[in-house]
Amino acid sequence: MAIDTNQLLRFTTAGSVDDGKSTLIGRLLYDSKSIFEDQLAAVEVTSKRKGHEGVDLALFTDGLRDEREQGITIDVAYRYFTTPKRKFIIADTPGHIQYTRNMVTGASTANAALIIIDARHGVIEQTKRHAFIASLLQIPHIIVCVNKMDLVDFSEKVYDDIVAQFQEFSSKLYVKDIQFLPISALLGDNVVNRSDKMDWYQGAPLLYMLETIHIGSDLNKIDARFPVQTVLRPQSSEFVDYRGYAGRIASGIFRQGDGVTILPSGFTSTIKTIDTSAGQLKEAYAPMSVAITLEDDIDVSRGDMIVKNNNQPKPVQEFDAMICWFNSAEARPRTKYTIMHTSNEQKAMIKEVVYKIDINTYARNVDNKTLTMNDIARVKVRTTRPLMLDEYRDNRITGSFVLIDDASYETVAAGMIM
Template sequence: MAENITAGEQAVENVTTNMDLLRFATAGSVDDGKSTLIGRLLLDSKSIFEDQLEAVETTSKGKGYDYTDLALLTDGLRSEREQGITIDVAYRYFATPARKFIIADTPGHVQYTRNMVTGASTADLGLVLVDARQGLTEQSRRHAVILSLLRVPHLVLAVNKMDLVDFSEEVYDKIQAEFTQFATKLNIPDLEVIPISALQGDNVVNRSENMAWYSGPTLMHHLENVHVASDRDLVDTRFPVQYVVRPKSEEHHDYRGYAGQVAGGVLKPGDEVVVLPSGMTSRIAGIDLYDQEIEEAFPPMSVTVRLEDDVDVSRGDTIARVKNAPKPSQDIDAMICWMATTPLRPRQKLAIKHTTRNARALVKDIQYRLDINTLHRDQETKEIGVNEIARVQLRTTTPLLCDAYAQNRTTGSFILIDENTGVTVGAGMINTGN
């Protein structure tokens, strides 16, 4: 790297060259072939070991199949294999020469919508499957709406099982037109519709000879080339402090750093920053990554920041730019996905965790329940049931340093916890922020 390059140019280049990880979540109705598709991706990209493939082939033959049941590569729970469905979120990791991937294989059943929300909350791309024979289903639309609410910036509609409709272009065109029309009601900035056969491998990794009429990319080509670097918030500097680093060794007895994950913006030594909520200002003295000092840090890097002044900083504080800092707020307007079997009601008290800050929250009001099949807003509702999504007003005991979810998915989200059991009962997306 040339020595005269500026820190800003270096940061932009690093973001571009190091954003080689794509997180994507699968979604769709039951039996659309999500797990089989992931198995096909792993198999055709040569990302599974021979003993894994042999185990799957042996299990498939034992069940009398005349083909390898690729879903067995992802359906890991015994209950999933017995029922032939996906229940929990299954994470799989693989890589190609172009990019590394983390897949969240999410359930298709309505009663596991909360699991789907969990798997998609950190995704860069949502992959919705539909059965070419069935077309768009209620659950397909439901998951598209959820991905839109979660602000997943890229969406792929994979029209699967094209082999069962004789690779019909007419069937594909009908589904594409119907979904494209539906997507106009949602916040989906990037949409790609790809016809595939997960079982036979058509248009998954290799281009299909059976669908010569399709001129778009294969699924793998799209996953390898979709641009996600610009999806990160590189303008609004946000660094929630997770841990204060104070080594007890004599060699580093003067060391004091603040560890955490960069949630937004680019941090560089010399930057003037403010520590919130105290309002104390200082400058960044240095940024450490493992055992080396680096010149800049950006999302989603986990680093340790050192400040020039000995200011009071603790877990739950946020380091931001002086002229671009979030405003502390105790009144939170948010969309909630409720995950507990006990309904959410007004005046209910819960624990809330936002970035690294913990507080208590009171449910002031339920504005409406969102029917995610029709997008109808039910303003007469008095409570929110499991797997339902609603807009609520919260009042927190401690001010939160938040942004709108549309601006920053990290500082714009939170979870709600039952204080008696410690169980996470809700996930929230903040509508208004800094």
């Protein structure tokens, strides 16, 4: 089957501190010749100044000077590269436990997750944490990279033991596809090219996996959802009677002549035109940005949602969700937050913490319900006005939200609707 060279694969990397995430991404960029000459020259100078004999590959993903000086990665570093077969966006997330929230952010749009394990240490708490988050975010593909094989003499037994450890706990998770491979990011074994030091491994190198992994659309093509971002009323004699509703299609397909319902009001109409800067379209689909006009003059505002008559989400004011708490301050019971769901902003509160997840055992803790930074919990949320929701497993766009603290304007949590 021919590979679509225009396909874009978004993948995230995750692992514990010093497992070699940044080095692995640097190796991918370096060996696939995706580094600009000025970038390479700058990294060579920095590597020499730090006393390294060769190029410090990790510096290709450590974008800030302070990060380089400290020798750590402290935020999500996004990198882009292209091969003749595919385009890629990488989210390199920190390994520290206190930055679990960064992985949630980096992995929220990923098609695949690379979980890196240090061959000397095997499966540890952070491995389980990152695998659980990948499962929670319903990332369809996980590639487990057992790194630093050069430090365990390229031992097949060490590799097989780690694979068995991972498979034992991951059987409890919902992941469609898990693949394993032994690598040495530092030396390049099985990253871009096959290793001649591990002839017992018969699989493909990492880059080949990334170039050929199936990218199924994470967009829902069935449920038509169009969150209205703004109402267009041009002050031009040419468009004197024009009233368009602009936004980005979250899912599904809209066509001229479709019968639609405006939520939460429940008013119905028919699509008159679908407009773009390039002209009118007969149909539009996710994730296109368009302006829709209706046959009837009805009240439509920002935050409303245009849907098909025969396929509607339920406008609800109370719902269950899994959230990751981002803030350094504890969640305050029944405190009002701003909830941002598609283009809809409302006041909301966490009505109840049902349980927290113990990442080590995946057990549900129903006794301690205090939410602190990086906690993952199931909660009940109540809003002041209805939101038009789908479950996250059905629709990543209309099934997710964030909570904003009204005093500090900080994002305190991200949630997935159950």
